[in-house]
Amino acid sequence: MHRSHVDGVPVLRLSEPGPIHASLRFGIGARDETYRTLGISQLVATLAAHATRHQIPEPAEPVVSTSLEETRFAVSGTHQEVSDCLEALCVALSDLPVGHLSEVAHTLDGEVASSLDLRTAGALNAWYGTQATGLEGHERSGHYLPTPDMLLEHAAAWFTKANAVLTLTGPNPADLRLPLPPGDRPRRTAPQARQPRATWTHRNIDGVALSVEMPVGSAAATVAHRILRERVTTAVTGQPLRKAPAEAAAVLHDSVTVVRLLLTSTPASDAERVAATMWSEAMSLATNEPAPAEVARHSAPPEEAVEKLRTLDDAARAELFGTPFLDEGSRRRALECVTPRDVRDSWQRAMEQAQLVVPQGLLLHLTGPDGRRLWCTSCWTWDEIPPWGQVFRQPLAKHVFRRTTDRHWLILTGKSVVSCTPSAYHELRFDDVIALERWGPERNLIGRCGCNVGVDPALYRGGQGLIRALDDAVPAELAFDGAELAPPAQP
Known part of the structure; x- marks a missing residue:
């Protein structure tokens, strides 16, 4: 594996015959986002790729992929095609075309928060709650388009030469340039598991x-x-x-x-x-x-070709995240011991x-x-009396005709809202709320634990007073209006 730097970006290369396969990788993924901004890295990357495709020949266009930890741009082609594409991509990241936000967002509609399968996402959400690595496992009621300022701020913080590495297989591309904007090395705080023992x-x-x-x-x-x-x-x-x-x-x-x-x-x-x-x-x-x-x-170690690619991948992760790095021989010897x-x-x-x-x-x-x-x-508690507070029940007519198993009510305490059924209850403390979505008259409280409490005032006697109390209890900076994407403009 060959190591070098281009314009301050680490470059890791495996010498292989044939065309060049390059991957420009940034240490930014869903775990570095928030509930409100989940999917913003994918949107930044797609905007940059959109601009790049209009400047270079089609065979070398970048392919975007995102994960919990990384955002990548994969490019394949000849020396010149790869060099031109990577340079255009870096220029686009330096001057993000936010004017195409609505157009590009529609191409991603339904794809946000989909880099993990549901079981993995659910297990991580159970482990960490609705934060960092557990974010993608939270069931969302919609996707929220960030503002242009949010996109530009995110790109300036994460899509920089201080948070990038380029991996290559093939010959060294001629006249390679990576004019990414400067920036500081990101400082991350590792999420804490929700419980300190086996559960x-x-x-x-x-x-x-x-x-x-x-x-x-x-x-x-x-x-x-x-x-x-x-x-x-x-x-x-x-x-x-x-x-x-x-x-x-x-x-x-x-x-x-x-x-x-x-x-x-x-x-x-x-x-x-x-x-x-x-x-x-x-x-x-x-x-x-x-x-x-x-x-x-x-x-037993994997096949040699697989081992080489894993070594390249491990070296890139070491550059981006400071993880320990072992070359092929050291990893093989460690397994044998x-x-x-x-x-x-x-x-x-x-x-x-x-x-x-x-x-x-x-x-x-x-x-x-x-x-x-x-x-x-x-999060649900069985066979115990729920906390005391102001009770909001369903209208009498609905209550009478519902089966016992379908009945539910809410309790508002000074510190929480409690969702109750005849056999169990779930208490969401206001200091554990990470977002409050407003969908017209309805509210959806997002808990750090990984749960939601949805409130439709029409379902409860005194429902409007309940909504006012929830709006007052949650800090204003955590509240935002839910909105579906507007239809794309017709030519």
Whole structure:
């Protein structure tokens, strides 16, 4: 791998014959956004790509992709095509064409917050709530177009040479220029997990997910994750369940920690048994050393071509996020040195804060790593009296004709709003509200916990007074009007 700099931007290149494949990467993704601005990085990137396509030949046009951590522009072609495209792209990022905001926004309508599958997004939302890495897992009632000033401010803060790296495979492109604007190195605060110990909870997902935090680059953690994936797949598919094999994912938490996830796609009727199986296998790996042959099988490095691309990717992430970097040889040797005890000890530490996520409606009875009943962190409380406060019930006519299971009411306290049903309630404290959407007369409170409380004043006696009280309780800077995208102008 060759390392160099162009106009202050790190360039990492693998020498390969044929055309050039380049990826201009920025350390900005959904985890650096807010509920109000979710999708803004994708919109900035798409605006820049839109401007670039009007300045360069079609074969070298940039392809935009976004994730939790990064925004990338992929370009392929000849030396000159790639060089011209990258230079035009950097110029567009320096002078963002916000005049095309409405036009470009319509091309993305429905695509915002879609870089993760629903199970991964839901599991991360359960882990972190509606912040940082957990943002994409929050169910949204609409997408909100940022203002031109918001876009320009975001681009100036994140799409700079101090937050960029270029990766290349192929020959070195001639006369390469990367005239990105200057900027400061971003300072990130890692999100904190919502609970300090092993837990289980609910999310609106079509399966089961297990999440743990482990060290970045740990060979033992990698082997443990692979072993557990195989064990869960074998255990679940060996039962009479309609189940696909378990899937694995890893999401960066900070420069030294990664969240590893194990995921299954499971029908609701099978979710309880699959959850119990996954938890049992995870507890077993944390308690007993795996067989040496099992460790050896999962310590094998990938194919050489895959390993080279991973090395390039790891080097880019090290530049952007300060994560540890191991070259191919060092990573292979680290895997070869992993012992069964290393695997068990690594997973045992991870299980101390593990979180199991299951679909809504399940009640689990599992034992945690400390030998006590596994703690449930669902936001809903069962079989307890809700907090005292002003009660807002449905109009009498609606109340009489509703089934008991459909009845609900709200309680307004001095510090919270409480959504109640005959068997459970959910309390959302005002100091945990991160946004208040106004949809005409209706309100939607967005909680840091990952839940919403929607309020239609027509559904409650005294509903207008309830709306006024909510508007007064939430700081004005957190409130905004929800709005659908206006239809594009006709030529």
